[in-house]
Amino acid sequence: MTKNTRRWLELRVRCPVAGDDREVLLADGLIHLGACGVEERSGWYVSYFDEPNDPLGFVSASLSVLSNATGLSSIEVEHRWQLHEDWEENWKRGLGPRRVTDRIVVFPSWAPPENLHPKDIGIRLDPGMAFGTAEHGTTRGCLRLLDSVVSVGDRVIDVGSGSGILSIAAARLGAVSVQALEGDRYACEAARDNIIANRVGAQVTVTEVWATSKSLIDLGPVAGIVANIEAGILEPLHEGFKGALVSGGWLILSGILDHEWVKSRERAESNGLALIALDQDGEWRSGLFRCMT
Structure with missing residues (x-):
């Protein structure tokens, strides 16, 4: 399938009863179904899926999976098609340079x-359907924490x-x-293109795999x-985080x-990790931990 003929299934779900604490589980459920990220829009959880056979x-099965995962007996579901080129034009609107750290x-x-300083680290990014722009609080939080912790010579894993x-930021930081x-x-396609554009191909290797x-x-x-x-996907990876890190x-x-x-913090701390810094960006939290053993 060529880039111009790709299309994505946009799935929108919400709990019909506003304020039900279980509705936040919808995002985790969509990710487990294979969504390319989840965005909350006016009470709806919106996600995109590669075109199913x-x-x-798929929509019917998704409703069943989400109901079982959340315990919600009534979930509103809407779907439509999104052409790949339409997506690209949508995320381009309003995007410009953003200074995330000093x-x-x-x-x-x-x-x-127009005015990069000699000490600046400029990252050129064209995300396409991939999650990860400086317009999202989690990405900004990670960039700020990376800027504070990456040392020259570090070996790093970027999960998801x-x-x-x-x-790219980790490589540019040393x-x-x-x-x-x-x-x-x-x-993965978008990441490889961005890595080449930022000339860090010698340092960064992209592997298509679920960690x-x-x-x-x-x-x-x-x-x-x-x-x-997503927090729900982080949970089963904690033993791997601890086991992969040097003291x-x-x-x-x-x-x-x-x-x-x-x-999430308590889960990390129970695994021998100490919280060093917390970044808060709107409703999103990003934490920097150290392996103490």
Whole structure:
């Protein structure tokens, strides 16, 4: 399928009763179904899926999976098709250079920054369908924490690398090796293009795979790991995080909502990781931890 003939299934779901605490589980459920990220829009959880062989069957099965995962007996579902080129035009609107830290500036290829300073790290990014732009609080949080912790010579793993923005940032900050792990093939395509555009191909390797604790341990030992994914997906990876890190190594966890933060922090601390810094960006939380053993 060519780029111009690709289309995506947009699935929109919501709980008909506003304020039900279980509705936040819809996002986790969509991710487990294979969504290319989830966005909340006016009470709806909106996600995109690679075109299934049986679209109506997929929508029906998704409703059943979400009902079982959340315990909600009534979930509203809508779906429509999104052409790939329409998606590209949608995310281009309104995007321009964004200074995220004192020295990290993220910009799209069609709007390069005019006044970069010699110390600045400019990251050119064209995400396409991949998650990961400086317009999202979790990405900004990870970039700020990376800027504070990456040391020259670090070996790093980026779990759920999406557009590759965090892998690129780690490499530009001095990491000599970054393993970018991403299960979505279109995100991998976007990441590879962005890595080439930012001239860090010698440091960053993209692998199309869904990370597991075992695969993380096999890639270790490393100085640092960044994982900007849903809180529910982070949970089963904690043993892998700990097992892949050197003593004193760092871990950045993100993709965590405010109401999920305490549980996520306690889970990391129970695994021998100490919280060093917390980044708060709107409703999103990103935490920097150190491996103390």
